[in-house]
Amino acid sequence: MSNTKNNIKYKAPLSHQLNPGHSACAGCGMIIAARLVMDTAGPNTIVTNATGCSEVTTTQYPMTSFKMPWIHSLFENPAPMASGILAALKVKGLEDKVNVLVVGGDGATFDIGIGLISGMWERGENTLYICYDNEAYQNTGYQSSSSTPFDANTTTTPPGKKSSGSQQLKKDMIGIALAHNLPYVATASVGNTLDVVAKVKKALSIKGPKYLQIYCPCVPGWGIEPKDTMNVARSAVQSGFYPIVEYIDGELVSKKSAQGGSALGGVTKKVSIEEFLKPQKRFKHLFKDENGKLEIAKIQKIADENIEKYKLI
C-alpha cells in the first residue's frame, strides 16, 4: 500500500494560511491576492484550486504553502470538486461550519472551466469562487484568454504589420455571474488590499454561490517591474479600465470611482489610460506610431464605456 502519496502534511509553524516558501515571482499580483483571500477565509476553510500559477507555485511536492485543507485536481474542475466536497460535508453535518473556496485564474474561469462553474452556480451551492484575473494564460507563457484585453500583446496575439495585438474584447464575466442570479458578485483589485479583504469577508457572510474577481498584475506576462504591481493594479481602476463593482442580490451596492477615493490613496485627478498602459510591455507597441495612438483611443473608449455603464464618475 501507499506510503508516499502526494498528500502533504503541513508542519511549518508559520502564521499565514498561505505561507512563504512558494515559488511565485517577485511582485506577483496573484500571490498577494491569494494570501489576502486565504488569511481572510481562515483555517476553517477547504480550498479547491484549478491548475495554474496559484497551484504550481504553492504546492510543489513534497512541500506546501497551505495551512488549510487544499486540493487540486484539474484545470477545469475545481467547481464540481467543490460541489462534491459540499455534498460530503452535508453527509457529515458540516456544511454550515466550513467555508468552501474555489480558486482559479482567468483561463480556468473565463474559458476552460466556465461550463462547470455555471453548473455549480446553478446548483445554488454555498461556495465562494475567487478568480485571479491576470488577463492571459500566464503560467504557460502569456497566451491570450477570453479575459485578455483589446490590443494586448500576448504570445498568441502578437502585434505585427497586420495586427495591433488581441482583437477580441474581454469577456463580461461579471455579467455572466449576474445572469446566474448569484447573491454576491464583485470585482476587486489587488492594488486595494483592504477592499479585497472586505469583499472576501462580505462574500463569506452571505449564503449561496458567490463570485469575486480580483485584478492581479502579472510581472513577466505584462512586462512590468515587480515594484509596479500595486501601481498598475491601481491605475487600471483609476483610469476606468478595470471597473470595481459589488452586487448583492443583483443590485449594484458599491463601486470605486474612476476619480479615485480615499481607499485608493486619495487620488483626485482622473488617471489617463496612457498612464495605465505605458509601464506595461504588453501595450508597448501602441506607443510607437500614429496608428498606436488610434488604438489607444479605442482603449480609452472601452474605459469610458465602463465609466458610463457603472457610473464611475
Add this chain to the structure above:
Amino acid sequence: MNKILEGSRAIAETIKNIGVDVVSAYPITPQTHIVEELAKIKADGEANFEYVRAESEFAAASIVEGASATGVRTYTATSSQGLLLMTEVLYNIAGMRLPVVMTDANRAISAPINIWNDQQDVMVVRDAGWIMLFGETVQEVCDLHVLAYKVAEQMMLPVMVNLDGFVLTHVVEPVNIPEAEKVKKYLPKYNPKEFLDVNNPLSFGAFVTPEHYMEIRKELYDDIVASEKVMIKEMKEFKKIFGRDLNLIEYYGDKNADTVIVAMGSVLGTIKEAVDELNGKPHLNPPLRKGRKNSVGVLKIVSFRPFPDSEIAKILFKAKNIAVIDKSLSLGQEGIIATEIKRALSGEKKKIVSYILGLGGRDITKEMVKGVIHGINKEKNRVVFVGK
C-alpha cells in the same frame, strides 16, 4: 431472496444496500435506468445519500472525486461518450488514490453514433489506473459492486464495474440483491486516514517534478498488481457471507479442449450454449486430429485490470487453438483482449485468432460462435470480423 428485476434496478438496490454517501451522475443511454432508480430510491426515502445533479459526465466524475477526497463513500455511473468525457477525471481519481466505484454500461463509441452495446468505451480508459471488472449476468454484476467497494477502500484504488448496455442493464431476470445486513458484515464502514479536514489540513494533488513522479506512478502500478491477490481473498470472503462464487476468471467446458474461446461479459451465455451443443454432439464438431474426439472450452475474463496472466496461462497452455472474441478493437491492430491473451501466452506455440463480434449492438448468435470454432483451424487471417 430472489427478486425479478430489471438489471438497472438491481444495481441501484445493490448500491442502496452498500450504503453510499454521495451519488452524482449525468444521464446517458443505456446507463439512465440505474441513476433514475437511485433518484427514485432517494425520493422514496429508502436511502439518504446526497444525490448531486451534474451538468456533464465530466462534472459528475469531478463531484464524486471531490466527495471522495472529503472522506465519504461515492458512486457514479455512465456509458460510452460519457465515459470518454470523464477520461481526464478518471486518470486523476486513480492518481489521487480515491476509492470511487462506478458502473459503466458498455456501449459503442461515435462515429457513427450508435447507442447499442459493445465494449469499445471502456477500452479507451484501459490504462487510467482503475481496477476493471466485467460481469456476465445481473447477479454477478451486483455481487461485483459489493466486492468493488471492499477492494477499492482497502487498496485506495478506484474500481469500475462493467456490464453490457441493454443486454444486462435492461434485462429482467431473477436476482438475489446483496442484503444490507450481509453487506454490513462484509464491508466495514469507510474510514479513510487522509481526507480534506479542517482539523488536519493536508494538501492533495500536489505538483510533482521529475524527481518524484516516477515513484508515485510506480506505486500505483504496484498496487494494481497487488490488488489481484486482495481480490482473490475478498472473493473467498464474499463466498462465505453471500454463498455465491466470484472469480477473476472462469473456465467452462471440456478441461482438455483443443479449442478455447476467450470472452468477457454477457456474451458468455451465448458462447456457453454453443459450446454445450458442440461438446454434446460430436458430429457437429469434426475432429481436428484423426481418431480423436474434438472438444471446446470457454475462458471468461472477469478481471480485465489487473489481468490475471498466470491464471490464464495455466488454463490455456493445453489448448491448440484460441479464439479470442472481442467487442472492441484497436483500430489497425486487433481485438484488445486478443493482444492481452497473446501477451499472457508469449513464448507458447498457439494459434491465437482475434475475432471481432457484436460491434454497435450487432447480435451475436450461437451460429456465429460455432462458425468461429469450426473455422479457426483453417483460419489464415489474424483478425476476423464476424457479422453474420
